[in-house]
Amino acid sequence: MAKKIITINNLKKQYGNQVVLNDVSFEVNYGQIVGLIGPSGAGKSTIIKLTLGMEKADSGHSEVFGVHMPNRKILNRMGYMAQSDALYGSLSARENLTFFAKMREINKKAIEPEIDRVAQVVDLTEHLDKKVENFSGGMKRRLSLAIALLGNPQLLILDEPTVGIDPALRKQIWEELGKLRDKGCSILVTTHVMDEAELTDRVALLINGNIIADDTPTNLKQQYGVDSIENVFMKAEGDM
Numbered sequence: 001m002a003k004k005i006i007t008i009n010n011l012k013k014q015y016g017n018q019v020v021l022n023d024v025s026f027e028v029n030y031g032q033i034v035g036l037i038g039p040s041g042a043g044k045s046t047i048i049k050l051t052l053g054m055e056k057a058d059s060g061h062s063e064v065f066g067v068h069m070p071n072r073k074i075l076n077r078m079g080y081m082a083q084s085d086a087l088y089g090s091l092s093a094r095e096n097l098t099f100f101a102k103m104r105e106i107n108k109k110a111i112e113p114e115i116d117r118v119a120q121v122v123d124l125t126e127h128l129d130k131k132v133e134n135f136s137g138g139m140k141r142r143l144s145l146a147i148a149l150l151g152n153p154q155l156l157i158l159d160e161p162t163v164g165i166d167p168a169l170r171k172q173i174w175e176e177l178g179k180l181r182d183k184g185c186s187i188l189v190t191t192h193v194m195d196e197a198e199l200t201d202r203v204a205l206l207i208n209g210n211i212i213a214d215d216t217p218t219n220l221k222q223q224y225g226v227d228s229i230e231n232v233f234m235k236a237e238g239d240m
């Protein structure tokens, strides 16, 4: 049986009168890239925040590495990239990376080569010593992703990691995610880019607070009788 890295059981969440998550259950297995897609405001970020225990569910629960969340030690074993960048503007990119590498308890001697490695993945090597407050939106996204990649975590949770990133670098980043997956890293990623959803091992489609489909891209296309995940999405939304 596949090893479960994330297990989400019957999550329900309401803000005021608005039901955001009805009854959401799904899993991320070892060495899988799972894409979470859904219309804007569907509740994708909410699922992530509840999974990590950053917000409290009305009912249901989540486990990461078999541990009931929230749990601070577990957070240290994973890389998380939030939808909004949490960076120190007055510090350089290198100083930001150093700060987060220390928080992740990366060995002192390993920090410098690790910063060089992740900077290369997101193409920020030339800009490492610039202050982050002078970065463009896309550069800030890239730095946030580099921070999530520090220390080769066993789990990555990425909330729209490629927003504002140009197509060539997007491709490079997805190649890197594929390599990490092949080394056994598990990845949960939300995206609006349907071409990216095609690159995942499984796609979960969130509409109206429910996961209405959860399968491989190939099976989903077959099930909906269409030739792209974009069309799966359109058809599923149209059926609701």
Ligand SMILES: Nc1ncnc2c1ncn2[C@@H]1O[C@H](COP(=O)(O)OP(=O)(O)OP(=O)(O)O)[C@@H](O)[C@H]1O
Binding pocket: 015, 020, 038, 039, 040, 041, 042, 043, 044, 045, 046, 047, 083
């Ligand atoms: N703290 C909050 N208080 C009140 N409403 C909230 C809060 N957080 C989220 N919401 C609402 O919950 C719904 C789902 O938000 P969420 O950010 O999870 O959506 P999303 O699928 O990630 O959207 P997007 O793709 O646009 O990022 C939205 O209608 C949002 O306004």
